Amino acid sequence: xxxxxxxxxxxxxxxxxxxxxxxxxxxxxxxxxxxxxxxxxxxxxxxxxxxxxxxxxxxxxxxxxxxxxxxxxxxxxxxxxxxxxxxxxxxxxxxxxxxxxxxxxxxxxxxxxxxxxxxxxxxxxxxxxxxxxxxxxxxxxxxxxxxxxxxxxxxxx
Amino acid sequence: xxxxxxxxxxxxxxxxxxxxxxxxxxxxxxxxxxxxxxxxxxxxxxxxxxxxxxxxxxxxxxxxxxxxxxxxxxxxxxxxxxxxxxxxxxxxxxxxxxxxxxxxxxxxxxxxxxxxxxxxxxxxxxxxxxxxxxxxxxxxxxxxxxxxxxxxxxxxxxxxxxxxxxxxxxxxxxxxxxxxxxxxxxxxxxxxxxxxxxxxxxxxxxxxxxxxxxxxxxxxxxxxxxxxxxxxxxxxxxxxxxxxxxxxxxxxxxxxxxxxxxxxxxxxxxxxxxxx
Numbered sequence: 315x316x317x318x319x320x321x322x323x324x325x326x327x328x329x330x331x332x333x334x335x336x337x338x339x340x341x342x343x344x345x346x347x348x349x350x351x352x353x354x355x356x357x358x359x360x361x362x363x364x365x366x367x368x369x370x371x372x373x374x375x376x377x378x379x380x381x382x383x384x385x386x387x388x389x390x391x392x393x394x395x396x397x398x399x400x401x402x403x404x405x406x407x408x409x410x411x412x413x414x415x416x417x418x419x420x421x422x423x424x425x426x427x428x429x430x431x432x433x434x435x436x437x438x439x440x441x442x443x444x445x446x447x448x449x450x451x452x453x454x455x456x457x458x459x460x461x462x463x464x465x466x467x468x469x470x471x
Numbered sequence: 472x473x474x475x476x477x478x479x480x481x482x483x484x485x486x487x488x489x490x491x492x493x494x495x496x497x498x499x500x501x502x503x504x505x506x507x508x509x510x511x512x513x514x515x516x517x518x519x520x521x522x523x524x525x526x527x528x529x530x531x532x533x534x535x536x537x538x539x540x541x542x543x544x545x546x547x548x549x550x551x552x553x554x555x556x557x558x559x560x561x562x563x564x565x566x567x568x569x570x571x572x573x574x575x576x577x578x579x580x581x582x583x584x585x586x587x588x589x590x591x592x593x594x595x596x597x598x599x600x601x602x603x604x605x606x607x608x609x610x611x612x613x614x615x616x617x618x619x620x621x622x623x624x625x626x627x628x629x630x631x632x633x634x635x636x637x638x639x640x641x642x643x644x645x646x647x648x649x650x651x652x653x654x655x656x657x658x659x660x661x662x663x664x665x666x667x668x669x670x671x672x673x674x675x676x677x678x679x680x681x682x683x684x685x686x687x688x689x690x691x692x693x694x695x696x697x698x699x700x701x702x703x704x705x706x707x708x709x710x711x712x713x714x715x716x717x718x719x720x721x722x723x724x725x726x727x728x729x730x731x732x733x734x735x736x737x738x739x740x741x742x743x744x745x746x747x
Contacts (some may be wrong), residue, residue, distance in 0.1 A: 327747060331746040331747060334537055334538065334541055334746065335746070337534055337537075337538060337721060338538060338541070338721045338724045338725050339725070340721075341538075341718050341720075341721030341722070342721050342722055342725040344718075345713065345714045345718055345721075345722060358531055359531075361531060361534050361721075362529040362530065362531040362534065363529055364534070365528065365529060365530070365531070365533060365534035365537070366525065366528035366529035368534075368537055369528045369537075370528060382494030382495070382496060382497065383494060383495045383496070384489075384492045384493065384494045384495060385489045385490060385492060385495070386492060388490040388491075388492075389490070389491065389492040397492075400491045400492050400493075401492070403491060403493070404491070404492060404493045404494065404497070407488075407493055407497055407498075407501055408493075408494065408497050410501075411497055411500055411501055411504075414504075414517065414520060415520060415521070415524055418517050418518065418520045418521035418524075419521045419524060419525065421521065422518070422521035422522065422525065440525075443525075443529065444521075444525055447524060447525060447528060
């Protein structure tokens with residue numbers, strides 16, 4: 315379980331990095347080609363979708379490495395047991411939130427697919443990206459869950 | 472309960488959650504979601520959750536954030552921060568507290584190509600702290616210089632905070648960038664003044680480093696060329712109207728890679744490090 319999760323996180327992390335590079339190249343090419351009066355059609359919407367993929371795919375790795383921005387200075391003053399309790403609460407709340415997000419984005423993607431909603435100029439369907447967000451959120455849930463049940467093991471992977 | 476009371480309760484819960492080290496994003500989403508459930512109903516809140524997540528993640532304006540951070544990472548891995556520090560060091564390292572002032576100076580310059588304060592501080596910490604330790608600087612002064620100098624990364628354009636603020640309040644990001652330059656330089660000089668005064672009162676805080684000859688100083692100036700070029704390309708293009716502030720992130724990242732590769736400072740492995 316842990317191995318598969320780690321592999322999936324790794325793959326998603328690569329996809330996130332690839333999306334950043336894609337955004338960079340696409341925008342730079344668009345700006346350059348604009349000088350020659352040949353902007354790339356749909357850069358605006360493509361970059362937005364790549365941005366969504368970047369953030370969504372980076373979420374599991376960020377969760378694993380505890381990279382989410384949080385306020386430390388109050389909890390640090392508490393005894394260790396209370397600190398652990400705060401950690402568990404954070405984990406449970408995150409789990410609740412991301413299971414909701416995973417479920418609802420899946421529902422939303424189904425709606426988008428059946429209604430056939432597409433982007434404005436390229437007429438690309440939205441739903442694959444929304445499915446991707448759903449899968450990434452599910453992976454966040456798995457990371458949070460594994461952390462909850464096997465505290466020392468997961469933090470060492 | 473009136474919406475106003477619910478809002479205030481929500482704020483109180485939010486602050487409580489934040490102090491309990493719940494990640495900021497999680498806490499805001501949870502409180503917002505719960506408030507919407509209370510005010511409207513569960514079904515509406517659930518459907519809003521999916522729509523909001525998607526529309527925020529795919530917001531074009533926000534894509535600039537990862538790109539500017541990428542640009543700062545490339546610059547760091549290409550060794551730009553080290554060269555900036557070396558230049559500042561060559562000019563003022565021999566004064567009392569000079570290394571701390573050099574840190575502030577390098578932070579100011581690095582702020583011109585990096586859009587975030589934590590990134591600037593983290594970058595400078597790896598470069599400047601070991602050096603100040605070597606010359607027996609008081610760690611209070613050394614870490615203080617890095618932490619406060621890092622905050623200049625946010626003031627000196629490009630700045631991720633200005634972009635987010637500009638998008639939220641519909642202000643001109645270009646004007647916000649412009650407005651950050653003078654206060655940034657002013658704060659940097661005030662930091663240097665504070666360092667000088669504290670070191671004059673207690674010389675043990677920051678003993679002077681070795682003096683660099685004028686020849687060495689001129690030579691060290693070469694290290695600032697790439698920063699200057701990158702800053703002019705990004706900010707100049709922005710103010711000349713060649714591209715928008717949102718596009719500037721992508722252009723900046725792209726130019727930083729090109730400049731670093733031409734300078735022979737960026738291998739594929741380093742580029743990979745900047746991405747992850």
